[in-house]
Each structure stands twice: as C-alpha cells, then as structure tokens.
Amino acid sequence: MFVSMDPEVRKYLSAIGQRGGRKSRRALDTETARQMVRTREARRAQRRRYARYPGGDRIARGLKDLEEGRESIDSLLVSIGAPRLRRLGFDIERPLSSAEHRLYDLLAQEAPDRAHSRYNALIRRLVSFERALECAA
Numbered sequence: 001m002f003v004s005m006d007p008e009v010r011k012y013l014s015a016i017g018q019r020g021g022r023k024s025r026r027a028l029d030t031e032t033a034r035q036m037v038r039t040r041e042a043r044r045a046q047r048r049r050y051a052r053y054p055g056g057d058r059i060a061r062g063l064k065d066l067e068e069g070r071e072s073i074d075s076l077l078v079s080i081g082a083p084r085l086r087r088l089g090f091d092i093e094r095p096l097s098s099a100e101h102r103l104y105d106l107l108a109q110e111a112p113d114r115a116h117s118r119y120n121a122l123i124r125r126l127v128s129f130e131r132a133l134e135c136a137a
Contacts, residue, residue: 043067046090053136055129058122063090071096073122076103081126088133 028036047060062078065071078085079099082092096102103122108115 050129050133053129053132055125058125059085059129063092066092066095071102071106073103073106076106077122077126080123081130084130088130088137 043063047063050056051060058074059078059081062072062074062076065075066078076096076099078092079095079097080103082090082095086092104115104119107118111118
C-alpha cells in the first residue's frame with residue numbers, strides 16, 4: 001500500500017538524510033580500501049574453490065552467513081564443523097555457540113517429523129566435505 005506524503009515533509013526528510021549521510025561518511029585511504037577489496041576477493045575465491053566438493057555449496061553459504069552475522073541452517077552447520085574446518089585452513093572467526101542444539105531446533109521448527117533425519121543428513125554432508133578436503137590436501 002502506498003501512502004502519499006506531503007511534498008514539504010518529503011523535502012525535509014530528504015535534507016535530513018543527506019546531512020546525516022555526509023556527516024557519517026568515512027574516508028578510506030587507498031591502502032585500506034585495497035586491503036578491503038583483497039580480503040573480500042579472497043573470501044569469494046575460497047567459497048568458489050570449495051563449492052566443487054560434496055556439501056561445498058552449503059559450506060560456502062554458511063561462511064557467508066556467518067560473515068554477515070546471520071543464523072541459518074548453513075551457518076549453524078559451519079559452526080558445528082568450525083574446529084575441523086579451521087585445521088583445514090578456513091578462517092572462521094566467531095562460530096555460533098550451541099550450534100548443534102540451535103540447528104536441531106531450527107529444523108524442528110520447519111518440519112518436526114523430519115528434524116532428526118535432516119539433522120543427521122546435514123552432519124553427514126559436513127563430514128563428507130571435511131573428508132574430501134582432507135583427501136585433496
């Protein structure tokens with residue numbers, strides 16, 4: 001539903017937004033901006049590289065969700081595998097706590113009758129990914 005707005009109110013809100021945007025804008029020096037781009041590109045390359053292994057698509061999505069602070073099935077799965085994934089070279093800074101219970105609860109909310117079997121299938125997929133990566137190394 002669209003609600004029309006008084007043009008004067010719209011103009012006032014626009015001016016406030018512009019002023020706030022200019023005030024809060026940060027200035028990046030060239031080296032910091034380049035480092036940010038390098039970090040982002042390295043993370044993208046890592047996700048693409050591991051997507052070819054079984055379950056790699058889930059791991060890639062989970063890494064991205066963790067970076068963005070989202071709790072999802074995939075981010076919880078990555079959190080469960082964080083210790084082993086770190087040993088395999090993944091940079092997982094802050095895994096979610098109590099990930100096993102939270103994953104099961106999330107699956108139970110979606111489909112209570114299938115939560116147990118889905119949980120086990122996801123864990124098998126995670127272990128399959130980890131083993132494939134170890135064999136490739």
